[in-house]
Amino acid sequence: MEKLRVLLIGAAFSADLHSDGYSRMLDKVQIVGICDRNLSRIEELANRYGFTGYTAYDDYDKAIAECQCDLVDICMPNFLHHDVAIKAMNAGRDIICEKPLATTVEDAQDMVDTADKLGKHIYYAEDWLFAPAFRKAMEIINSGKVGKPLYVRARESHCGSHSPFAQTIKYCGGGCMVHLGVHPVSFMLAMKDNKWSELTAMTSGGGENNMVHQQMEGEDWAGAFLRFADGTYATLEANYVTVGGMEDVLDIYCEEGCVHVDLSFSGPVKVFSIPGLDYTVEKAEITTGWSTPAVDEKYNLGYCGEINHFVECCKAGVDAQVGLRGKDGLETLKVINLIYKSAKEGTHIKNDALEA
Numbered sequence: 001m002e003k004l005r006v007l008l009i010g011a012a013f014s015a016d017l018h019s020d021g022y023s024r025m026l027d028k029v030q031i032v033g034i035c036d037r038n039l040s041r042i043e044e045l046a047n048r049y050g051f052t053g054y055t056a057y058d059d060y061d062k063a064i065a066e067c068q069c070d071l072v073d074i075c076m077p078n079f080l081h082h083d084v085a086i087k088a089m090n091a092g093r094d095i096i097c098e099k100p101l102a103t104t105v106e107d108a109q110d111m112v113d114t115a116d117k118l119g120k121h122i123y124y125a126e127d128w129l130f131a132p133a134f135r136k137a138m139e140i141i142n143s144g145k146v147g148k149p150l151y152v153r154a155r156e157s158h159c160g161s162h163s164p165f166a167q168t169i170k171y172c173g174g175g176c177m178v179h180l181g182v183h184p185v186s187f188m189l190a191m192k193d194n195k196w197s198e199l200t201a202m203t204s205g206g207g208e209n210n211m212v213h214q215q216m217e218g219e220d221w222a223g224a225f226l227r228f229a230d231g232t233y234a235t236l237e238a239n240y241v242t243v244g245g246m247e248d249v250l251d252i253y254c255e256e257g258c259v260h261v262d263l264s265f266s267g268p269v270k271v272f273s274i275p276g277l278d279y280t281v282e283k284a285e286i287t288t289g290w291s292t293p294a295v296d297e298k299y300n301l302g303y304c305g306e307i308n309h310f311v312e313c314c315k316a317g318v319d320a321q322v323g324l325r326g327k328d329g330l331e332t333l334k335v336i337n338l339i340y341k342s343a344k345e346g347t348h349i350k351n352d353a354l355e356a
């Protein structure tokens with residue numbers, strides 16, 4: 001069977017998350033190219049995951065023009081997603097694009113329109129939809145054994161982004177809502193087939209108004225209330241004021257039961273260490289004392305399942321499941337921009353597109 005040829009663009013944090021997924025399916029995938037202007041990162045990444053026989057590029061225009069591949073995986077700063085995506089699709093490739101789809105709705109719309117025009121697929125990398133514990137929660141909801149969902153509360157939070165590009169709105173599109181809130185927003189939209197009916201929101205405002213990250217242009221706290229066409233309510237939250245490691249939490253209250261998932265702190269391993277461990281969970285500042293070290297963290301956060309799904313879809317020439325298509329990334333970005341609009345203007349927003 002022919003292997004799917006992948007060109008990875010970006011060799012930093014998210015490329016590592018994706019590479020873990022590829023490394024588990026090297027019978028189906030060949031990493032034929034890796035591009036990053038920092039060449040040492042390429043070598044480190046390839047060595048970490050055992051990739052061989054790839055070409056290293058330090059320029060993405062050259063990589064897209066020269067690398068013979070089927071799928072371009074975009075693990076670049078947010079403001080470059082659009083440029084890389086348009087060039088890759090024009091070169092005849094399907095793409096995986098990290099979240100958010102772009103920094104502006106206009107760019108995201110252009111990506112989706114270009115994919116439609118050229119008959120290419122955009123695989124939108126929303127890992128929450130492949131986290132095994134979240135999938136189990138949805139399986140239980142879909143079984144009907146806890147009744148109809150009435151209210152969902154979901155959040156992602158940690159102490160702040162490591163990326164220098166995350167400090168400036170021009171480069172990233174916003175603050176913690178676009179970086180972290182993108183996951184609960186996408187999850188909820190996928191659960192309800194994008195049929196939201198109204199929303200209202202508040203944020204810390206960014207810059208000197210922030211609680212902790214005053215040097216950052218975007219907000220360090222954001223919360224949104226949404227209502228969906230079937231009457232379900234949701235509270236979706238993101239913040240950069242969480243110490244102690246990344247929190248991914250989902251609570252679903254239903255007519256005849258409830259489901260609670262704590263993705264990042266519910267592991268089976270408990271450790272007490274006086275000198276501290278090498279690593280416990282993503283973004284934990286210290287590792288001394290009691291901890292719950294993550295077991296196969298990238299798998300349990302959904303990255304491996306997501307990459308496996310995209311490889312299978314790309315090989316079959318089909319779209320991804322609901323929530324992981326380019327148009328879902330676009331709808332998520334539209335909702336996040338409306339969350340920002342509501343917070344800035346103090347307005348309650350109705351979804352005219354749904355009523356039309």
Ligand SMILES: NC(=O)c1ccc[n+]([C@@H]2O[C@H](COP(=O)([O-])OP(=O)(O)OC[C@H]3O[C@@H](n4cnc5c(N)ncnc54)[C@H](O)[C@@H]3O)[C@@H](O)[C@H]2O)c1
Nearest residue numbers: 010011012013014015036037038075076077078098099163
């Ligand atoms: N799904 C998730 O949980 C998750 C987690 C982290 C990051 N991300 C997303 O992944 C994307 C990348 O973020 P990151 O944290 O991996 O890294 P990053 O934003 O720090 O940079 C990625 C890499 O791109 C390279 N680069 C930048 N400009 C370049 C250029 N013009 N040409 C060639 N290389 C260039 C840099 O050298 C760096 O190695 C972002 O869109 C981010 O939102 C997603």
